[in-house]
Amino acid sequence: xxxxxxxxxxxxxxxxxxxxxxxxxxxxxxxxxxxxxxxxxxxxxxxxxxxxxxxxxxxxxxxxxxxxxxxxxxxxxxxxxxxxxxxxxxxxxxxxxxxxxxxxxxxxxxxxxxxxxxxxxxxxxxxxxxxx
Numbered sequence: 001x002x003x004x005x006x007x008x009x010x011x012x013x014x015x016x017x018x019x020x021x022x023x024x025x026x027x028x029x030x031x032x033x034x035x036x037x038x039x040x041x042x043x044x045x046x047x048x049x050x051x052x053x054x055x056x057x058x059x060x061x062x063x064x065x066x067x068x069x070x071x072x073x074x075x076x077x078x079x080x081x082x083x084x085x086x087x088x089x090x091x092x093x094x095x096x097x098x099x100x101x102x103x104x105x106x107x108x109x110x111x112x113x114x115x116x117x118x119x120x121x122x123x124x125x126x127x128x129x130x131x132x
Contacts, residue, residue, distance in 0.1 A: 003049060004049075005047040005048065005049065005050070005073065006058065006073045006075050007046070007047060007075060007076065008045070008046050008048050008075050008076070008080070008081055009034075009044070009045055009046070009081070010043070010045075010080070010082075011042055011043055011080060011115075012082075012085070013082050013104050013107070014086065015032070015042040016030050016032065016082065016107065016113060017087075017100055017103045017104060020103045020106070027106060027111070029111070029114075030106075030107060030114065031115075031121065032114070032116070033115075033121075034116060043117075046081065057078045057079055058070060058073060058075065077117065077119055079124075082107065082113075082126065084104060087101060087104045088101060107126045108126045110125070112124050112125045113126065
């Protein structure tokens with residue numbers, strides 16, 4: 001079996017939190033254009049081993065007519081990993097840590113996170129990453 005690699009972007013939750021805006025209902029909105037020079041460094045492209053989920057995502061892109069993503073196995077238009085390192089492993093009794101945790105928890109709502117990798121803003125929904 002050929003071991004295929006898929007390109008999946010990784011973004012620090014700290015970066016997203018720094019771009020969080022408050023909405024009228026006292027919630028947070030995350031919107032970040034990552035195709036600009038100023039924000040491009042916030043994205044690290046990772047190479048992920050083939051698995052059923054990534055294969056299915058690539059098949060979805062193929063059906064939707066995204067040949068540039070299919071040829072390069074770039075899944076940035078459907079999947080992004082958010083690195084929460086240093087967010088939830090701090091004691092929330094400190095005001096700054098508590099505020100960051102509150103904003104990070106807001107990423108897990110049905111509103112999702114809006115990111116632009118150069119194809120226009122797309123909404124990404126957050127799920128916990130499986131350990132397996």
